[in-house]
Amino acid sequence: QLQLQESGPGLVKPSQTLSLTCTVSGGSISDGGNYWSWIRQHPGKGLEWIGFIYDSGDTHYNPSLKSRATISTDTSKNQFSLKLTSVIAADTAVYYCARDKAKRYCTGGRCYDPPGFGFDPWGRGTLVTVSS
Amino acid sequence: SYELTQPPSVSVSPGQMARITCSGDELPRQYAYWYQQKPGQAPLLVIYKDTERPSGIPERFSGSSSGTTVTLTINGVQAEDEADYYCQSADTNATHLEVIFGGGTRLTVL
Numbered sequence: 470q471l472q473l474q475e476s477g478p479g480l481v482k483p484s485q486t487l488s489l490t491c492t493v494s495g496g497s498i499s500d501g502g503n504y505w506s507w508i509r510q511h512p513g514k515g516l517e518w519i520g521f522i523y524d525s526g527d528t529h530y531n532p533s534l535k536s537r538a539t540i541s542t543d544t545s546k547n548q549f550s551l552k553l554t555s556v557i558a559a560d561t562a563v564y565y566c567a568r569d570k571a572k573r574y575c576t577g578g579r580c581y582d583p584p585g586f587g588f589d590p591w592g593r594g595t596l597v598t599v600s601s
Numbered sequence: 602s603y604e605l606t607q608p609p610s611v612s613v614s615p616g617q618m619a620r621i622t623c624s625g626d627e628l629p630r631q632y633a634y635w636y637q638q639k640p641g642q643a644p645l646l647v648i649y650k651d652t653e654r655p656s657g658i659p660e661r662f663s664g665s666s667s668g669t670t671v672t673l674t675i676n677g678v679q680a681e682d683e684a685d686y687y688c689q690s691a692d693t694n695a696t697h698l699e700v701i702f703g704g705g706t707r708l709t710v711l
Contacts, residue, residue: 506700516636516644516687518700529698532602565643583693584700587634587649594643 471496473566473592480598481560487553487597491566498547504569504584505549507540509562510594517562521569521584522549556599563594602692603627605703612709619675621706623688626669633671634689635664637682638705644687648673675708683710 477489491505498505506521520530522540530538534553542549553560572585605625613619623633633651636644646655648664651671661676675682688703 515705516689516702518702521700531699583698584691585632585650587646587655587689588636588644589646589649589655591643591645 471568471590473568473590475564475566475592475595477564477595477597479596480600481556482601483557483599484555487551487556487560487599489551489564489566489595489597490548491550491592493547493549493568497544498542498549499544502571502582504571505540505542506567506569506588507538507551508565508567508588508591510565511559511562519551519553519564523571523582558599561597561599563596565591565594567591602699602701605688605690605701607686607688607703607706609704610707610709612711613678614711615680616677619678619682619708621673621675621686621688621708622670623672623703624670625690625701625703627692628666628669628671628690631690631693633664633666635662635673636687636689637684638687639684647686678708678710680710683708 472494474492481487504521507519509517520540522528537554539552567588569584569588570586571582573582603626607623635648637647638644647658647662651666652664663674665672685705687705692699
């Protein structure tokens with residue numbers, strides 16, 4: 470079955486770039502119909518969606534991150550990655566990678582593939598602390 | 602975008618029914634999803650597309666939808682169901698796609 474595992478530095482200095490990788494096993498990141506996603510959780514708080522990348526390379530991000538986030542895939546390594554620039558202490562969180570699947574629907578002669586099955590599975594999460 | 606509103610906490614006795622609500626203006630047009638998160642663990646999908654239950658999730662978990670409110674119901678609550686529960690939905694149009702989470706509900710089994 471599909472499994473995801475986050476990796477990356479646990480400590481990042483303010484103003485630097487946070488870089489995390491999610492390794493996919495039990496399936497191929499090249500398989501169609503998947504939204505490869507990053508979600509974070511501030512200590513003791515709720516879940517915050519960061520963004521995701523679809524098969525086509527299309528990306529969508531949380532507007533609140535103000536263009537600081539970039540998600541990409543590396544099919545040769547079966548991985549996808551998150552880069553978050555200009556980090557501040559408020560970016561301290563547990564970062565999760567997760568997968569959603571597309572659900573195709575067609576209307577007006579066009580077809581769409583939005584995410585539609587929920588985030589499943591999730592990685593175990595990795596704590597990233599932003600501190601000097 | 603819009604907000605998803607959940608009660609901060611719900612308490613029930615073992616064997617009773619627990620209902621956790623989630624309200625949002627777009628819920629009549631967007632599916633809702635529910636996640637269970639126990640301390641120190643990643644969230645686990647327990648309901649998708651308002652009412653569907655993933656394989657491996659106990660039958661006591663069910664979802665329903667009415668207007669701008671979706672509800673997660675746990676029948677015959679067990680001690681192991683004590684956790685935080687999050688609803689999730691989306692805000693979409695032709696060019697915009699955003700995922701939204703509710704603030705979470707702490708379920709306490711008395």
